[in-house]
Amino acid sequence: MAWWDGRPLGPHRLPVPTADQAAWSTWSDTAILTVPAELRGPGPHTVAVLVRRMAHEEDGGASDAFKSARGPTAVTLDGTPPTWRIQGAAGADPVRGPLDTGGLYGERHGWHLPGYPDRSWQPVTLPPTDTRQGVARYRTEFRLSVDPGTDASLDLTFTDDPSRPYRVQIFLNGWKPGQYVDDVGPQHTFVLFVLPNGSSDPMRRQHPGPRRPVRRHRARGPAAAHAHRAGSRLRRRPGRKGSLTGVPPPSTSRRSPDTEGHGPGRDPGHLGGRGRLLMTVANSCATQGHGSLGICPLHRRPPAPSPPKWPRSSVP
Amino acid sequence: MLVSGPALVRDARITGTTVHLTGDTTAASALTVWSPSRIRTVRWNGRRVPVSATALGGLTARSRLAGPPAVSLPEPTGWRHAPESPETDPDFDDRDWRVRDLTTSHSAIEVPAGQPAVLFADDYGVRYGDVWYRATVTDAGDAETLSLTYQADTLG
Numbered sequence: 001m002a003w004w005d006g007r008p009l010g011p012h013r014l015p016v017p018t019a020d021q022a023a024w025s026t027w028s029d030t031a032i033l034t035v036p037a038e039l040r041g042p043g044p045h046t047v048a049v050l051v052r053r054m055a056h057e058e059d060g061g062a063s064d065a066f067k068s069a070r071g072p073t074a075v076t077l078d079g080t081p082p083t084w085r086i087q088g089a090a091g092a093d094p095v096r097g098p099l100d101t102g103g104l105y106g107e108r109h110g111w112h113l114p115g116y117p118d119r120s121w122q123p124v125t126l127p128p129t130d131t132r133q134g135v136a137r138y139r140t141e142f143r144l145s146v147d148p149g150t151d152a153s154l155d156l157t158f159t160d161d162p163s164r165p166y167r168v169q170i171f172l173n174g175w176k177p178g179q180y181v182d183d184v185g186p187q188h189t190f191v192l193f194v195l196p197n198g199s200s201d202p203m204r205r206q207h208p209g210p211r212r213p214v215r216r217h218r219a220r221g222p223a224a225a226h227a228h229r230a231g232s233r234l235r236r237r238p239g240r241k242g243s244l245t246g247v248p249p250p251s252t253s254r255r256s257p258d259t260e261g262h263g264p265g266r267d268p269g270h271l272g273g274r275g276r277l278l279m280t281v282a283n284s285c286a287t288q289g290h291g292s293l294g295i296c297p298l299h300r301r302p303p304a305p306s307p308p309k310w311p312r313s314s315v316p
Numbered sequence: 317m318l319v320s321g322p323a324l325v326r327d328a329r330i331t332g333t334t335v336h337l338t339g340d341t342t343a344a345s346a347l348t349v350w351s352p353s354r355i356r357t358v359r360w361n362g363r364r365v366p367v368s369a370t371a372l373g374g375l376t377a378r379s380r381l382a383g384p385p386a387v388s389l390p391e392p393t394g395w396r397h398a399p400e401s402p403e404t405d406p407d408f409d410d411r412d413w414r415v416r417d418l419t420t421s422h423s424a425i426e427v428p429a430g431q432p433a434v435l436f437a438d439d440y441g442v443r444y445g446d447v448w449y450r451a452t453v454t455d456a457g458d459a460e461t462l463s464l465t466y467q468a469d470t471l472g
Contacts, residue, residue, distance in 0.1 A: 002462060003404040014472050030465040042457045046406040049449040054469035067424035071437035071447055074428035074465040081431050082451035085413035088442025102445015105400050121396035134401035142390045150384045
């Protein structure tokens with residue numbers, strides 16, 4: 001997407017692959033964007049370009065394919081190349097690693113993290129009405145209370161009219177489960193985490209340290225998102241005492257005051273934390289839609305032995 | 317020992333005349349155990365299960381094992397919204413952004429002819445996620461066309 005003096009010049013996107021192109025990793029194209037006549041005139045003028053590069057190539061053939069460039073390769077304004085400044089991610093998240101965070105303004109300033117104060121944000125109901133070209137953020141918070149003897153994975157499902165070309169990045173307590181592209185799909189359901197004690201559970205992480213309160217999650221999303229349980233299974237590993245912790249705050253941010261949910265002494269297998277969903281919507285036109293939280297099949301698991309001493313297996 | 321019924325049996329242990337089973341169910345489930353004949357009592361996840369002898373020599377639970385309880389989920393409502401992209405504003409301060417001034421690249425592709433500097437994001441240490449580029453042009457009052465050639469993975 002590009003802007004001229006703050007006015008949108010339009011989006012551009014690579015085509016949806018055909019079946020034959022499904023394995024293509026590197027695509028290239030040229031966006032020809034016209035500066036409207038009313039914006040021309042004596043300068044200076046400012047050009048801003050936002051690029052979503054998607055993934056790098058893998059290098060299964062050991063052919064340096066992963067070195068293939070990403071992002072703009074050549075830009076000219078009436079044939080003349082301007083001098084650009086670049087801004088990407090502010091630095092790798094010390095908790096979540098580099099993959100969850102990109103270079104959008106909100107990502108550089110921690111808008112996707114659990115402790116970010118969003119009280120000044122405007123309450124809205126989804127579907128949203130902000131349809132300008134650019135990035136918008138939607139944040140909400142939810143609380144879960146799931147029986148400790150139940151394994152469940154929670155997912156977020158988007159439903160919308162596929163004629164609207166927008167993209168959503170989903171953040172749950174600062175972790176990014178995925179990206180939704182409304183007019184392409186085909187994925188509409190994103191697994192947020194697996195219960196209990198799953199390594200993919202950003203609300204409850206196994207931690208070798210003392211039990212800490214689970215912190216709340218927050219996620220933001222564009223359309224109305226709706227949570228639904230994907231399935232649950234009760235399970236506890238022998239000899240592994242579940243100690244639930246929330247997502248540790250990055251060293252650069254203040255610890256969230258939101259420490260309700262799992263207090264010390266509560267069953268660590270009980271999911272009762274608070275989720276913070278953040279949806280980052282990149283609009284290339286109107287955004288509408290609806291999402292829902294859901295649950296996969298449930299599983300009832302054996303209770304943890306107390307004290308957590310597992311009997312030796314002695315199957316005859 | 318043979319156990320039939322539950323979705324998963326994790327462990328089986330015999331003490332005296334009791335068999336202790338641990339496992340999972342995905343729905344209310346029958347339970348039948350074939351075990352050494354001295355076994356009289358069956359425990360499932362620590363709880364005693366009333367059993368009857370079957371004609372085939374097993375012990376079968378008189379009532380089904382409980383399945384997982386229903387889970388209720390909140391609707392994600394209460395959204396708050398904030399617009400973003402202040403970078404598009406002509407007055408945005410980008411003075412601490414890195415100027416693209418490299419002339420050589422570690423990339424596997426050639427730097428396109430006519431470009432005074434490498435534009436590839438990776439060469440500037442920007443490897444993941446979205447990237448912003450800004451330029452201020454002073455002598456482009458009559459500029460009509462921005463031509464932007466880019467390379468990305470699917471749908472970039």
